[in-house]
Ligand code: ASP
């Protein structure tokens with residue numbers, strides 16, 4: 001008998017049929033003698049619909065009321081899943097975030113979990129009940145209803161698994177696991193049996209969004225091993241865990257792509273302390289998220305900086321930068337380029353293998369794909385390419401590293 005914590009996302013509970021499917025899956029685990037706690041999201045689309053309704057009433061709803069409103073999405077789905085379980089004879093009970101003892105801190109709509117008191121959950125489990133717990137919500141220290149940010153049910157599930165010291169934690173979703181690359185682009189992309197927390201985080205920041213990154217960070221911090229798998233079949237998924245020695249034998253774990261990127265380059269920046277800060281500050285004030293930052297050593301006393309962002313932010317970025325650049329130097333110019341995409345190779349094996357970048361760039365060169373900017377972290381090499389070439393680029397790099405074949409350790 002194991003204590004299993006599962007999380008079912010919005011798609012997995014997106015219709016009454018899907019809810020029945022979830023109930024059947026939980027019943028199977030229960031019949032096998034396991035204890036089950038299922039953390040559930042709002043039905044797919046419900047949270048978005050609630051946000052849209054609020055915005056129709058008022059331009060800027062208060063965040064307090066948004067928390068009260070959005071937390072109802074999960075409350076609907078826990079009751080419905082529990083009813084579906086009752087219908088097939090499973091002794092289940094729904095619990096809200098507060099009842100699960102999830103206490104939070106931080107501003108409204110952006111809660112962080114600071115503690116979980118699992119007493120009530122433990123009592124119910126002792127009574128033999130299956131628990132259906134609302135994701136995405138908790139009770140703030142001051143007694144307010146609080147939500148955890150979009151996609152926050154992942155975090156609830158990982159935190160509940162940690163607090164209950166669950167034997168198994170599964171994130172059930174509409175994909176089969178984490179793949180070496182996007183299977184819609186690279187047809188021989190392979191499902192990974194396991195991936196380290198850090199690789200998962202780097203791949204998420206590089207465009208492979210399987211689950212909320214904050215929850216992966218939380219899992220890493222508290223050592224919660226979990227599996228990402230499909231709620232629509234019984235295939236084994238991908239285990240996300242602490243890295244171990246054998247993992248380093250693989251140089252590249254995956255190739256991520258991110259489309260719709262834009263590049264901004266500022267030239268003629270005086271080579272003086274504080275200049276980069278001024279430029280980035282004006283982008284931060286305009287609430288623009290930038291991704292890759294590349295700067296060159298100054299030549300003739302003038303430097304140039306480039307950074308990438310989502311292309312939808314490009315207009316806002318140019319507008320914010322113009323007055324700020326004019327103040328820096330009369331020689332500064334802003335160059336913009338849209339229609340680019342980012343390709344990233346991720347793998348902890350990079351730390352111990354050399355020649356990874358050379359091999360990646362060679363594959364791109366042979367495929368006649370020009371590289372724009374290049375950035376690296378300890379376990380990631382990212383480049384920009386023309387957006388219309390991104391799929392060819394992903395396929396070329398995937399093949400160069402033989403990612404379609406299971407590694408022979
Ligand atoms: N219902 C929330 C959202 O859509 C939380 C979640 O699904 O994880 O963001």
Ligand code: MG
Pocket residue numbers: 009010041151
């Ligand atoms: Mg969701």
